[in-house]
Amino acid sequence: MPDKRKVFVVSNLCTGCRTCEIACAVEHSQSKTLLGAISEELPPRYRIQVQAGDDLKLPLNCLHCEEPDCLFACKSGAVSKNPETGQVSVDMSRCVGCWMCVMVCPFGAAQPDHHRGKVIKCDLCEGRAGGPACVEACPTRALFYGTNEEFRAFIEEMKQIGIIGKSA
Amino acid sequence: MNYVIIGNSAAGIGAAEAIREVDAESAIVIISDEPESAYSRALISYELAGWIDKGELTFRPPEFYTEKNIEVQSGQRVVKIDTSVNEVHLRGGDTVPYDRLLLATGGSPQKTGVKGEEKEGVFGFRTYGDLQKIYKSVKKAKEGIVLGGGCIGLQAASGLHHHKIKTTIAITSPHLLSQVADPECGDFFQALFEDNGIKVKTGVKPLEFKGGDRIETVLFDDGTELPTQLVITGKGVKPNTDLAQGTKIEIDWGIKTDDRMATAEPNIYAAGDVAVTKDRVSCESTVNAVWPCAYEQGRIAGLNMAGKKVAYDGSMRMNAADFFGVSFISIGIVKPVDAGYESHSYFSQDQKIYRKMVFKGNHLVGAVLVGIVDNAGVLTNLMRKRVDVSTIKNDLLQGRYDFAVMSKLIKDQMESFQEPEYQEIVVV
Ligand SMILES: Cc1cc2nc3c(=O)[nH]c(=O)nc-3n(C[C@H](O)[C@H](O)[C@H](O)COP(=O)(O)OP(=O)(O)OC[C@H]3O[C@@H](n4cnc5c(N)ncnc54)[C@H](O)[C@@H]3O)c2cc1C
Ligand code: SF4
Ligand code: SF4
Numbered sequence: 001m002p003d004k005r006k007v008f009v010v011s012n013l014c015t016g017c018r019t020c021e022i023a024c025a026v027e028h029s030q031s032k033t034l035l036g037a038i039s040e041e042l043p044p045r046y047r048i049q050v051q052a053g054d055d056l057k058l059p060l061n062c063l064h065c066e067e068p069d070c071l072f073a074c075k076s077g078a079v080s081k082n083p084e085t086g087q088v089s090v091d092m093s094r095c096v097g098c099w100m101c102v103m104v105c106p107f108g109a110a111q112p113d114h115h116r117g118k119v120i121k122c123d124l125c126e127g128r129a130g131g132p133a134c135v136e137a138c139p140t141r142a143l144f145y146g147t148n149e150e151f152r153a154f155i156e157e158m159k160q161i162g163i164i165g166k167s168a
Numbered sequence: 169m170n171y172v173i174i175g176n177s178a179a180g181i182g183a184a185e186a187i188r189e190v191d192a193e194s195a196i197v198i199i200s201d202e203p204e205s206a207y208s209r210a211l212i213s214y215e216l217a218g219w220i221d222k223g224e225l226t227f228r229p230p231e232f233y234t235e236k237n238i239e240v241q242s243g244q245r246v247v248k249i250d251t252s253v254n255e256v257h258l259r260g261g262d263t264v265p266y267d268r269l270l271l272a273t274g275g276s277p278q279k280t281g282v283k284g285e286e287k288e289g290v291f292g293f294r295t296y297g298d299l300q301k302i303y304k305s306v307k308k309a310k311e312g313i314v315l316g317g318g319c320i321g322l323q324a325a326s327g328l329h330h331h332k333i334k335t336t337i338a339i340t341s342p343h344l345l346s347q348v349a350d351p352e353c354g355d356f357f358q359a360l361f362e363d364n365g366i367k368v369k370t371g372v373k374p375l376e377f378k379g380g381d382r383i384e385t386v387l388f389d390d391g392t393e394l395p396t397q398l399v400i401t402g403k404g405v406k407p408n409t410d411l412a413q414g415t416k417i418e419i420d421w422g423i424k425t426d427d428r429m430a431t432a433e434p435n436i437y438a439a440g441d442v443a444v445t446k447d448r449v450s451c452e453s454t455v456n457a458v459w460p461c462a463y464e465q466g467r468i469a470g471l472n473m474a475g476k477k478v479a480y481d482g483s484m485r486m487n488a489a490d491f492f493g494v495s496f497i498s499i500g501i502v503k504p505v506d507a508g509y510e511s512h513s514y515f516s517q518d519q520k521i522y523r524k525m526v527f528k529g530n531h532l533v534g535a536v537l538v539g540i541v542d543n544a545g546v547l548t549n550l551m552r553k554r555v556d557v558s559t560i561k562n563d564l565l566q567g568r569y570d571f572a573v574m575s576k577l578i579k580d581q582m583e584s585f586q587e588p589e590y591q592e593i594v595v596v
Contacts, residue, residue: 009593051572058572063589069545072182072467073460075210076220077227094224096214099488099541103497104460107571107589108543112495148592 004086006064006124007048007132008151012164013142014050014057021046021059023137027125042115047122048134048143049108059142061134062109062122064088070101070110070121078119087124095119169194171473172256172264174246174411175272176200177209178459179440181228182466183270183473188236190474196238197264199256201245204296205230210459212299213320216327225296251415251433268435268473271412271423272466275405275441275457280315284377290399293324302400306331309397313337313386315374316402317344319489319496322357324400325366326491336367336394338386343370348487348498349536352515353522356538357491364492369394405457407442420444422455427479429469437473439465448482449500449533449551456483484552488541494520495541500534500551501526509533512565525564530556532564543570550574553584 022034029037029044037044048061064081068088071079078094079101081087090101097117101110105121113120125132135145141158144151158164171187173180176198184196207225214220233240241258248257255263277292279285289305292298312328314321317339328335337344343354344361358368372388377399379385387393407422417431418424423438425431425445431438440462447454461483468480486499504511504526513524519539525547526534531554535547546569550557555577557564563573575593578585 011593049570051570053572053576056572056575058575058593060571060593063592065589066587069460072463075178075208075227075459077208096211096220097490098210099490099495099497099544100460101545102541103486103488103499103544104548105545106549107593108546110545111542114493114495117490151592 004064004148005146005150006086007061007122007135008144008146009059009061010142010144010155010158010164011056011058013140013158014059015140015142016050016052016057017139018050019137019139020048020134020143021050023133024048027128027133045111045113045115045120047109047111047120049111051108059134059138060107060109062088062105063107064122064124069104069106073100073104075100087126089123089126090119090121092118169474170265170267171196171270172266172268173198173270173272174200174256175270175274175440175442176202176206176240176242177272177274177440178462179272179274179443179466179469180270181206182463183272183437183439183470184236184238184466186467186470187474188238190471190476192237196236197241198233198238199241199244199246199258199264201243202295202297203243205240205242206232207296208459209294209296212293212296213323213327216299216302217323217330218327246411249411249415249436251436254435256411266435269437270466270469270473271417271431271436271438271442272440272462272469273408273411273442274462275407275455277401278403278406280374280401280403282374282377284379284383285401287377287379287383288381289379289383289397290377290401293320293400293402294405302398305398306333309333311336311394311396312398312400313394313396314400314402315339316400317341317354317368317370318347318402319345319487321400321402322361322491323489324402325361328398328400329364329366333398334367336369336396337361338369338372338374338388338394340373341370344368345496345498348502349496350503350513350524352513353524353536353538356515356517356520356522357494357496360492360494405441407455409442420453424453425465427482428472428477429465429480430472437469439469445480445483448484448554450485454483454485456485458485458487460486481552484548486548488544494539495537497537497541497544498535499544499548500532501528502534502536504528504534514567523567527557527561530558532557540567546571546574550577555581555584 024046095118135143208227211225245259312333314325422444441457522538524536
């Protein structure tokens with residue numbers, strides 16, 4: 001079984017504190033520190049977004065879709081999907097900022113970065129030793145990094161210890 | 169199995185990639201009459217405008233064909249399909265046999281029909297070849313005219329402007345982007361272009377391209393005559409359906425396809441700018457000549473050619489662009505023609521924001537976004553899935569349409585949200 005790990009969301013553990021957004025922005029800054037990040041000329045941007053509905057808080061990120069609309073729509077060939085890991089990545093050197101992917105991503109996970117004229121989306125913190133920074137930073141474990149099976153097991157475990165209740 | 173694909177662009181590559189996902193062994197031959205390896209024609213305007221480096225238009229890496237074990241025959245024009253023996257004929261006389269054939273032949277710029285069209289310096293804007301010819305004229309041109317005020321025309325004008333050419337966009341319609349946006353929005357872009365030094369002339373038809381061998385002026389029907397050394401025409405694109413002549417393939421402007429992208433001729437499929445498909449928003453049969461639809465149709469065709477049974481849920485009218493740092497996205501039906509629709513728009517000149525939503529009954533059927541285009545895909549998805557949006561309509565009108573807002577619909581309309589990703593988010 002290929003190692004298709006990605007970031008999963010346990011929506012009702014999210015308190016909306018936005019720690020993940022900050023961790024993401026810092027991770028994608030030049031200096032990789034908060035203090036450094038806020039003084040950078042081009043402010044770093046976060047890829048994960050805590051979207052808040054009426055009774056829902058959703059720290060939403062790229063889902064590295066099975067059938068990625070962004071890839072189908074990208075007219076510069078900047079988007080690719082790794083067949084082994086399932087990861088959908090953008091080659092920033094090829095991105096022309098045409099927003100075709102923004103137009104089709106059903107989750108709003110591909111966002112325009114007007115400062116750089118390129119799209120911005122989750123890269124799973126490729127190469128980062130501790131895995132995705134958002135997952136590590138979340139104080140309430142609302143984010144989970146792993147395979148689908150690992151995620152299901154995690155959910156079961158959380159249910160058993162009573163942290164999350166019955167299915168919505 | 170022998171797969172033959174005519175066309176080495178969005179639809180052709182989409183098909184080849186899909187076939188390889190299913191069938192690693194069989195021969196795939198891609199034939200294209202263009203000499204280049206697969207390039208994105210949607211990027212020729214980017215190259216002209218200096219937004220990307222010269223030659224950086226490929227949309228797959230050079231090793232793509234060898235890695236996928238695909239044979240490419242570039243610079244070869246197919247002149248005939250012989251369905252009695254399942255062969256295509258190349259211009260040089262060679263034949264290529266097929267078991268499954270895909271027509272991904274795209275479209276060609278329509279002639280303007282204006283007198284003097286054949287003069288040097290008058291160009292269509294469709295291929296890398298066109299771009300090379302334009303480069304030669306660009307050096308000598310002081311003034312340029314772009315006939316066309318759609319996304320491509322506006323990009324072409326930005327391109328000429330980049331080469332320090334005094335550029336005028338001249339259009340028959342009363343405002344820019346008339347096919348895809350309201351007058352208000354078109355006027356906003358006109359002001360933006362004029363602020364950036366590009367003139368816009370509306371409501372005029374070209375009567376004649378004048379000069380000797382080379383273009384010198386364009387005469388318009390309002391009596392004005394503008395000097396120019398370069399004209400880019402943009403009268404729309406006509407599907408390249410010639411090869412279907414003499415076969416059972418049905419043509420209605422483009423090649424008619426069913427929901428598996430199959431034509432009326434056994435074992436022959438069509439996809440992309442050449443194909444007529446069902447528009448999933450308007451439900452009409454039409455050619456939606458945009459990159460995402462071309463790729464997706466190619467993909468569906470490829471999967472079916474390789475023996476999978478996958479239905480296409482239909483194409484969609486959509487486009488995205490960025491002009492002088494102002495983003496623009498237009499999706500679905502944005503200029504309703506009858507009273508059965510309900511439109512709402514919001515415009516802020518200062519903030520450079522424009523937003524329009526079009527509803528039909530409980531469905532969102534169209535949207536235009538200018539300035540802020542974040543989450544546009546959520547709207548696209550609502551249209552594509554034709555879900556009832558009545559419970560979130562107010563949110564939409566307020567400009568709140570992130571996924572969290574949309575997720576309210578999932579529980580009630582579960583049948584429309586079957587992709588695995590939806591199960592991954594709204595878990596507990
Ligand atoms: C300047 C420009 C800008 C654009 N910008 C955008 C944009 O921003 N967004 C968007 O969505 N779309 C855009 N488009 C449209 C987009 O490029 C097309 O929708 C897309 O290229 C269609 O792909 P296709 O594979 O169907 O056909 P095409 O790209 O037209 O390719 C047709 C292929 O068929 C081959 N062919 C045709 N006839 C024959 C024959 N008889 N024998 C051999 N080979 C043949 C050609 O060589 C070519 O390889 C733009 C187009 C242009 C020209
Ligand atoms: S950007 Fe959007 S469409 Fe692309 S893989 Fe991520 S979630 Fe899917
Ligand atoms: S914005 Fe970049 S990644 Fe997105 S479709 Fe355009 S070129 Fe591709």
